[in-house]
Amino acid sequence: MVNCKQFISNNGAEAKLVQQDCISGMREHLIEGSVDVVVTSPPYNLGISYNGYDDTSSREDYLNWMNNWATEVRRVLSDRGSLFLNVGSKPTDPLVPFQLLEVMLRHFKLQNVIHWVKSIAIMKSEVGNYPGITQDVVVGHYKPINSKRFLNDCHEYIFHLTNHGDVSLDRLSVGVPYQDKTNVERWSSGGSGLHCRGNTWFIPYETIQSRDKERPHPATFPVALPSRCITLHGPKNVKLVMDPxxxxxxxxxxxxxxxxxxxxxxxxxxxxxxxxxxVERAMEL
Ligand SMILES: C[S@@+](CC[C@H](N)C(=O)[O-])C[C@H]1O[C@@H](n2cnc3c(N)ncnc32)[C@H](O)[C@@H]1O
Incomplete structure (x- = not known):
């Protein structure tokens, strides 16, 4: 049985949430070219314990399945659409994102590689006299691992994939302010005072404490991640977003x-x- 709920918010946005396998779901619910932005994070085949999904397939089966859903995403993505594919790895299996990317390249062009930085250390001694950095800064969330061989894993990838590799982006909509205001004139950003953020995005988890306590799901991304991807694509060009x-x-x-x-x-x-x-709670706000 397929469960499906539809929500409409005060600002007129509709959300349709379907409990169904994504491949059959895309076939049943979406016509060709009807989705402008896909933001998603599939299971990574790293043995994560999900309720109801086995994350321990053979790598071959996993990559074949990736190819199957990517085929459907290609069908439903509009010609000027963007697929933002978030993939992580683990120290003992660091290749998954690249193997997955190789499969995606059968269907899409790689337009940008973004690093989702979950935790970062900035040492005062290394940045010198930088405005705002008055001491060593270590921010964000990471799972400490006990190993002499591997480093703590502090980032994941967001592969930005498009049909032809040439989708115009609204870079300044996720831009950052010039630290040195004299650069505003020198590098001319149209008077906005912003410049491109670049491809390293520091996005911490929202409420680290409560997430650790409740853990309704073992592998989520923060809401700020899809927000930033959609904003970068340019919301005025977006009629429908999909997450398989x-x-x-x-x-x-x-x-x-x-x-x-x-x-x-x-x-x-x-x-x-x-x-x-x-979603119901978010829409009530
Ligand atoms: C990495 S999680 C996505 C988490 C999501 N980004 C969030 O922030 O909540 C991957 C999800 O895919 C679901 N899943 C696995 N196979 C699926 C399928 N064939 N169709 C739809 N969902 C599936 C899993 O149950 C899991 O919840």
Whole structure:
């Protein structure tokens, strides 16, 4: 049985959350070229313990399955659309993102590689007299690992994939202010005072404490991640956003906040139910 709920927010945005396998879901619910932005994070085949999904397939089976859903995403993505694919790894298996990328390149062009930085250390002695940095700064969330061989894993990839590799982006919409205001004139940013943020995005988890306590899902991304991807693509060009691996609905919440229509698929009932509750709460705000 397919569970499906539709929500409409005060700002007029619709969210359709479907408990269904994403491949059959995309076939049933979406016509060719109807999605402008896909933001998603599939299971990484790293043995994460999900309720209702086995993350321990052989690598070959996993990559074949990736190819199958990528084929459907290619069909539903509009010609000038963007797919933002978030993939992480683990120290003992660092190749997954690259193997997955190789599969995606059968269908898409790689337009940008973004590093989602979860934790960063900035030493005062290394930056010198930099405005605002008055002491060593260590910010963000990471899972400490006990190893002499591996480093703590503080980042994941966001591969920005498009049909032809030439989609215009709204870079300044996620831009950052010039630290040295004299650069505003020198590098001319149209008077906005902003410059391109670049491809290293520091996005910490929202509420680290409560996430650790509650953990309704073992592998979420923060709502700020899909928000930033959609903003970079340019919301005025977006009629529909899709997440084939909805989880507990982070992409859907981003769209509810931004007043953008959304559709997402999640195979596990518990996560789908949680996503419905979270989206409903977000829409009430
Ligand atoms: C990495 S998580 C996504 C988490 C999501 N980004 C969030 O922030 O909540 C991947 C999700 O894909 C779901 N999943 C696995 N196979 C699926 C399938 N065939 N169709 C739809 N969802 C699936 C898993 O249950 C899991 O919740």
């Amino acid at each position: 691996f909805l989880g507990i609905g982070s992409s859907a919440i981003a769209c509810a906040d931004m007043g953008i229509n959304f559709i997402g698929f999640e195979i596990t009932e518990d996560y789908w139910t949680e996503s419905c509750e979270r």
